[in-house]
């Protein structure tokens with residue numbers, strides 16, 4: 001019987017592997033011909049990245065050389081693009097009049113890189129990253145002196161392209177639409193680490209960037225303009241924004257095509273003699289862009305073609321980045337989700353972040369950064385759907401630690417651990433060392449063990465194990481101890497330590513703090529995020545960019561949310577003073593926006609209650625026009641400065657209490673503090689401004705000013721304590737700014753001044769503020785930070801900042817069927 | 823098309839995913855009350871009725887953390903995937919989930 005003719009379109013990863021698999025099963029069944037558009041033999045496409053980086057040559061990555069085709073009797077038509085399939089005649093038409101008839105046909109045409117339709121996309125120097133020609137074009141561009149490259153797309157391909165170009169000496173920048181690199185594979189924490197690691201390899205990252213136009217001169221690319229106006233100059237522009245299954249031939253031949261060529265579980269298209277495999281395929285609604293599923297498909301296809309009956313049921317994916325020295329692994333539901341639970345491990349010293357996602361007691365996904373050794377193990381556990389409840393505690397330490405302990409209950413497991421088993425990876429402490437320290441030095445608490453051995457002193461992930469070892473070693477003598485209260489459940493570190501390390505280690509962003517301090521959650525919670533945001537803002541007033549998503553709604557929209565979801569608006573009335581013009585403007589606003597309630601507050605100003613969120617910017621615009629600014633009635637910051645009339649009018653007044661109050665408020669407004677700060681200035685000890693129940697109060701007396709601190713009249717009633725007595729208004733202002741700054745630098749988030757004072761002691765505050773030099777330094781730091789905060793948040797928003805916050809996503813929702821995207 | 827079962831959901835394009843801030847939310851007014859659309863730190867999107875099961879707080883105004891939102895009124899944490907309160911408030915009511923899918927960067931809101 002004559003052999004059947006098998007024709008393969010596509011000489012790439014899938015096409016050749018399918019042939020290999022067929023030959024493995026039945027070498028004599030088919031007469032095989034392969035047509036490939038590329039003028040070369042079959043090579044390992046994923047290795048183009050190392051070729052670009054100069055770490056490999058093309059010869060290193062050839063998978064099948066000419067001899068292989070010859071030895072197996074395969075006719076290779078390289079450099080011959082197929083232009084049509086005639087299904088009736090069962091003939092394939094190639095470029096140059098080539099005609100090949102087939103009994104069975106395999107489509108393995110891969111995918112095409114997406115080209116963004118930006119103006120200038122056709123300029124010379126704009127390339128994609130798919131085949132050897134692209135790589136050669138990039139290498140040529142990189143050889144020019146001082147050449148710069150911009151890569152659009154911060155996915156796997158874009159990053160590998162930028163890294164390769166940087167290795168070749170180009171200044172390379174990745175421009176990414178999202179705010180996390182590889183957001184389909186990485187969570188924000190791992191993405192942040194990746195950004196940092198790339199920076200150290202000479203690849204700059206621009207996130208949240210929408211590309212608008214490719215600029216050129218004389219037909220060659222000169223730069224990329226972003227929507228926000230920034231221009232990134234470059235001589236080479238790589239588009240790595242995604243791939244699209246190459247299904248044109250199939251579509252033209254009338255086969256079923258959605259996104260890709262539709263196949264069934266046998267990899268058969270809608271024509272029973274035509275099969276498809278690889279990236280051009282759509283199977284059960286899914287298109288793939290990695291090789292692992294392609295290998296699975298090739299096995300099934302070969303079975304089908306050789307009389308077997310295997311079925312392909314889809315693939316589970318994992319990803320690794322191929323950038324030398326940057327280890328990244330991701331698989332499955334790496335970002336968690338409904339009903340999922342996270343185990344997070346960070347080791348700041350080694351730059352490691354691991355997140356294992358569990359669902360119903362099974363591994364559902366993982367993302368690893370810096371240490372990917374166990375990636376394969378987690379991936380296997382995930383694919384097997386293995387129960388991991390019994391190894392949950394050690395899972396994150398990897399296979400080696402876990403396998404030794406499997407099946408034992410946690411205490412028995414700890415008891416069974418060998419003395420040489422490493423418990424604390426960060427500090428390299430073995431079980432034996434801990435036991436020895438406990439016995440030799442009579443340690444009885446976790447804290448002392450931590451202090452003596454350093455076990456669990458860094459990331460703390462091994463704390464439960466260390467604790468069990470202490471327990472097991474001591475039995476009843478064990479004392480469960482307590483350290484400083486942690487900031488929240490995401491960390492075991494206290495506020496002081498967090499603040500100290502932000503300053504000492506120059507940490508300038510929330511992800512940087514979370515990594516360095518080994519946070520146990522991927523992106524914090526509603527308790528720690530606002531705290532960290534404040535600590536960073538206080539430590540780096542000039543550098544830190546406020547993270548608005550880490551602020552409570554009131555601080556985000558600069559108004560107070562009310563029980564019905566409307567807002568209240570409280571403009572400043574400096575020191576409680578107002579004027580006919582201000583009152584008239586307020587009255588007009590109330591009428592114009594139909595504001596239901598107007599109330600005099602307990603803080604000597606006026607509250608407009610029940611304003612609709614969408615109206616806020618317009619209300620503020622009108623108030624701004626009359627010279628009024630935000631009263632920060634919502635802020636963990638300076639609220640009100642109450643005053644009495646003082647020497648201006650009062651027959652008992654000793655000093656200009658109103659004037660001092662106004663001056664204080666004008667200097668200090670806009671400042672952020674750990675909790676709210678309220679001031680008051682009374683003109684005499686009769687204290688009509690109630691200064692002795694404020695955070696900071698001033699009582700004017702004949703000889704000067706008494707500065708009081710630590711009062712409150714809310715949940716707790718607290719009279720103030722006298723901090724200092726000064727002779728001049730100037731000194732009063734300096735002292736108040738100094739004590740405020742001290743509180744700003746030391747207070748725990750949400751801790752009011754009186755609580756901070758209880759904690760650190762009035763004497764300590766006195767010592768600091770009483771010392772002229774230190775007082776000056778504190779005052780100066782406060783004044784410096786005010787340069788960045790004394791800005792009216794309302795005016796900024798009237799000018800358009802955060803406009804989206806005050807508009808709904810869409811105004812009219814009519815629930816019409818959306819167009820299915822093509 | 824080879825879809826055998828017709829999906830009865832009607833999908834409406836309500837905007838681009840980038841219109842919603844990461845770790846944030848936007849709201850959509852509808853005749854039956856607002857809908858909140860959330861985008862989490864890892865780039866996933868969710869939609870819920872914009873009403874807290876506690877006392878009706880507008881969830882779109884809360885702090886988004888992990889796959890949860892802290893209600894701005896009394897700080898209950900609501901699971902974005904299920905609309906259920908988490909932690910100590912588990913089991914005390916539930917906010918209806920609205921179908922939402924992300925396709926080619928567009929947010930499609932569903933109604934069955």
Ligand code: SRM
Pocket residue numbers: 560561562568570599600601602603604605606607633639640676678693711712713714715716752
């Ligand atoms: C409007 C006002 C009541 C009034 O109608 O007079 C008011 C209203 C609120 N106060 Fe107050 N407090 C107001 C003066 C006070 C005062 C009196 C004062 O400042 O002289 C106190 C006692 C003094 C003090 O702070 O020690 C006061 C002690 C509190 C407390 C308890 C604070 C504490 O640490 O014990 C809270 C709760 C909190 O902050 O966590 C609070 C919280 C609130 C909140 C913000 C509740 C909330 O979180 O939504 C209220 C918001 C109303 C809004 O939307 O505008 N309010 N509140 C006053 C606004 C003053 C201003 O002009 O900004």
Ligand SMILES: Cc1cc2nc3c(=O)[nH]c(=O)nc-3n(C[C@H](O)[C@H](O)[C@H](O)COP(=O)(O)OP(=O)(O)OC[C@H]3O[C@@H](n4cnc5c(N)ncnc54)[C@H](O)[C@@H]3O)c2cc1C
Pocket residue numbers: 009010011012013014015035036037038045046047048049080081082083108109110111129130131157160246249277278279280288289290291292294320322
């Ligand atoms: C730079 C780079 C790095 C990558 N890194 C990884 C990685 O680390 N891990 C991973 O899993 N995956 C990676 N991939 C993806 C992986 O290479 C692809 O999934 C795989 O190559 C797809 O195989 P395929 O055979 O379907 O398509 P291809 O390998 O693209 O082969 C298709 C072939 O068909 C030819 N062809 C198309 N149309 C016609 C026609 N009409 N006539 C004749 N021939 C035609 C094409 O020229 C091409 O040679 C990477 C890809 C690139 C580009």
Ligand code: SF4
Pocket residue numbers: none
């Ligand atoms: S006293 Fe209570 S009810 Fe009145 S405004 Fe203050 S917080 Fe609200």
Ligand code: FES
Pocket residue numbers: 874875876877878879893894895896897898
């Ligand atoms: S209304 Fe949401 S917590 Fe009270």
